[in-house]
Amino acid sequence: MVVDGSAAIPEFEQQLNMIKAAKSTLGSTLMDMRSILQADLFDTEVESAEALAKAGYLRASGTICGVVIEKHLLHLCELHDIKISKKNPGISDLNQSLKDADVISIPQWRFIQHLADIRNLCDHAKGREPSKEEIADLVAGTEKVLKTIF
Incomplete structure (x- = not known):
């Protein structure tokens, strides 16, 4: 029995589909690992912010919380394929983009804006x-954002 090359096509397509599935799973697994590592790092940074606040370093504590919120919101934008046009977006920019994409609700948006306002007090020597x-609200709010907004 003589078989031409077309007999190999279904076998090849099956192998190709297996490779595509493996690639997709690998990408998803890497994203999950990144999220887990990032969450652990954020928890450590929030603990540092709490310690700084207890020691009286309020601005430093607030600044750390602001960076954590900013990184978390940026990660959410990446997860939800939200393109950010600004080169160095802040909390407000990222928060607005997430609201516009219906990833977060208006009450969540307002809560994050409130935290951003406190963070701005910490980051700017004026005022x-x-x-x-x-600062206690900012630390607790940062933990809440990390645990409830994804």
Whole structure:
């Protein structure tokens, strides 16, 4: 029995589909591993912010929380394929993009804006000092954002 090359095509297509599935799974697994490692790192940074706040370093604590929120929101934009046009987006830019893409609700958006306002008190020497209560809210709010917004 003589078989031409077309007999190999279904076998080849089956192998190609197996490779495509493996590639897709690998990408998903790598993204999951990145998310887990990032979550662990963020937890450590929030713990550092708590320790700084307890020691009276309110601005430093607030700044760390702001960076954590910013990184988390940027990661969410990547996960949801949201393109950010600004070269160095801040919390407000990322927050707005997530709201516009219906990833977060208006109450979540407002909550994150409130945290961004506290963070801005910490990052800028102009104006008043952040209060202990505001920093406590920012630390707790950062933990809440990390655990509830994804």
